Amino acid sequence: MNQENLLIYLVSDSIGETAEQVAKAAISQFVFQDYEIRRFPFINEKQQIMEMLEEAKQGRSVVVFTMVVQELKDYLIEETARLNIPSIDIMSPVIAGFGGVLGAVPKREPGLIRKLDEKYFKKVEAIEFAVKYDDGKDPRGLKKADIVLIGISRTSKTPLSMYLAHKNLKVANVPLVPEVTPPKELYDVPSKKIIGLTTNPMKLIEIRQERLKALGLKSEANYASIERILEELEYADNIMKRLGCPVIDVSTKAVEESASIILEILREIGYKLTNGK
Incomplete structure (x- = not known):
């Protein structure tokens, strides 16, 4: 792969469809030569996150994630920052917005939409x-x-x-x-x-x-x-x-x-x- 090509790591504690759809929609707005999507669904352990990041740090990468389990999300944010890998949190701003409007606390349960x-x-x-x-x-x-x-x-x-x-x-x-x-x-x-x-x-x-x-x-x-x-x-x-x-x-x-x-x-x-x- 050309060194300038972008690797997009889609990380989710569910199936990861939301992350993929949003990432593709967003990147389509740019004149871009080539990119590769690598999907990591059903992440439920820190070790899985670390193994994915060990791979991601080898190239020109960005991590796009839809983690709703707070502990795993915090760990992912900390480790991407430590390794200097750009990361994009798709779910948190939307959940926070709805939480403010509804005056309620989110369930933080993966895969609810699929259920x-x-x-x-x-x-x-x-x-x-x-x-x-x-x-x-x-x-x-x-x-x-x-x-x-x-x-x-x-x-x-x-x-x-x-x-x-x-x-x-x-x-x-x-x-x-x-x-x-x-x-x-x-x-x-x-x-x-x-x-x-x-x-x-x-x-x-x-x-x-x-x-x-x-x-x-x-x-x-x-x-x-x-x-x-x-x-x-x-x-x-x-x-x-x-x-x-x-x-x-x-x-x-x-x-x-x-x-x-x-x-x-x-x-x-x-x-x-x-x-x-």
């Missing part, structure tokens, strides 16, 4: 799972699910699945219909991971009649008849008893309330919720 990104992608994955395994579309998803909702038509299976997906839970749901045998995979799911949904028959008549109207069908269709609804509820109740799963009556509950009960059931069985609640 937020991971949480976002887990939520997207859970939502995609809920869509893929909604309404019993693919019984293979039952074993992969964090929780399985079962119940007759119009017992809020899909809305609950989507709501819980936003809590990073992978939810599958299965409709229970007297004429259709439940998938055999349902009986391989631990009963504590299955939630049965039931409802008041008179409330269900109203809901189904409104559904028929929305579809432009006659409200007196068998789908909304009391005889049919009682038959479906009895059939579903027998399956839920056979499975030995918890059952929630959703007739007077909002989706949020039913979801809260489900989350509490999961806590009781020791399921670790990924959204931290």
